[in-house]
Amino acid sequence: MSVLLKKIKINIYSQFKRNLSNNQYKIRRALLYVPGDDPKKINKAYKLDVDCIALDCEDGVAANRKEQARNTIFEFLNNGKPKKSREFDWGVRINSVKSELCQNDLDVILTAQNLPDTISLPKVNDTEELKWFSSQLERFTALKTKISVILFIETAQGIMNLKEICTTAKKLSENRNFEPVALVFGGDDYLADIGARKTDQLTEVLYARQKLVMMAKAFQLQAIDVVYIQYKDLDGLKQQSIEGANMGYTGKQVIHPDQVPVVQEAFLPSEKQIKWAKDLIEAYHKYAASGKGAFNFNGIMVDSPTLKQAENLIKFVEVVGKDTNQ
Structure with missing residues (x-):
């Protein structure tokens, strides 16, 4: 698993992981x-x-x-x-x-x-x-x-x-x-x-x-x-x-x-969708570190709802166990 996904697991999905532990x-x-x-x-x-x-x-x-x-x-x-x-x-x-x-x-x-x-x-x-x-x-x-x-x-x-x-x-x-x-x-x-x-x-x-x-x-x-x-x-x-x-x-x-x-x-996302979500989250972290809000990603303006879509997609494939490193 990439460093990025480890960070996602620890930082973004901590609440989700707590829910998992409680079934x-x-x-x-x-x-x-x-x-x-x-x-x-x-x-x-x-x-x-x-x-x-x-x-x-x-x-x-x-x-x-x-x-x-x-x-x-x-x-x-x-x-x-x-x-x-x-x-x-x-x-x-x-x-x-x-x-x-x-x-x-x-x-x-x-x-x-x-x-x-x-x-x-x-x-x-x-x-x-x-x-x-x-x-x-x-x-x-x-x-x-x-x-x-x-x-x-x-x-x-x-x-x-x-x-x-x-x-x-x-x-x-x-x-x-x-x-x-x-x-x-x-x-x-x-x-x-x-x-x-x-x-x-x-x-x-x-x-x-x-x-x-x-x-x-x-x-x-x-x-x-x-x-x-x-x-x-x-x-x-x-x-x-x-x-x-x-x-x-x-x-x-x-x-x-x-x-x-x-x-x-x-009901699984495609490899293309997984890559899109990973790349978007990585780009978000770069922009967030600079203190910026919404940003342009591959021709679309990314705000909180778009980021949430990407986060939800990655958290879903993490639970299913589909390979997210492709």
Whole structure:
């Protein structure tokens, strides 16, 4: 690693590194759902180079297999988090509050010897659901550290109440044992809720998709994009993933192992972008030493927002582990 990047790590990203040490920030480019009632698929998922695994109790499990899913996940949690070559997010997607299955899920999962890194809470429609969920977590005094929570927005009501949901989640987390870390847009459920027709261009969900990513950024949360259900169409997946990344999304839901490398590559910056960020930060340090403010870099005027873009890019690739010395 170059001297420049060492300085960046020490000086510019000290707060970011503190967050990492507290497990408050994890990369979630691909959020892979794995049916919680299928031990074979769970073991296979553990062997993948994937950022985030969600052992599923919800949509990926038939109604008559919910209890089996809970018990299977409980056993896997008791066995401990698998050792992998790099850090990954080990989560569970429970059923929604209004499904009346949520409490059963929590009663089993949160009594395991080892807790998941993250709980995914689907179909969040209003703040009352969040308050109930928070109160359930409070029952488990064994939660000594904050557990990360991913909130799924999948209905018109959820989109309408999104600001209040995020505000309440942040406020509740101040004195509770959970920390909101991401918003997920459940595009297919949203379409069903509003009665829209699905198109390849996703124009019918453009407003909701943009609102979610905007709100996520406003509340310093990650934004995870829609599922691409044609799991064999990897070219289409790549195109939609790049589109989501260009919109500001930080990751995407995936339903098949073959989708993982395509999505994770799409949410990585290019070598050209990495070089641009490194060169800009180096130029900034030179100008900052002279006491100057905004400066010209390769024909563009650089100010604080532009510098922040470069810093965010480098900090992202540092966490992912991509080579930044090229």
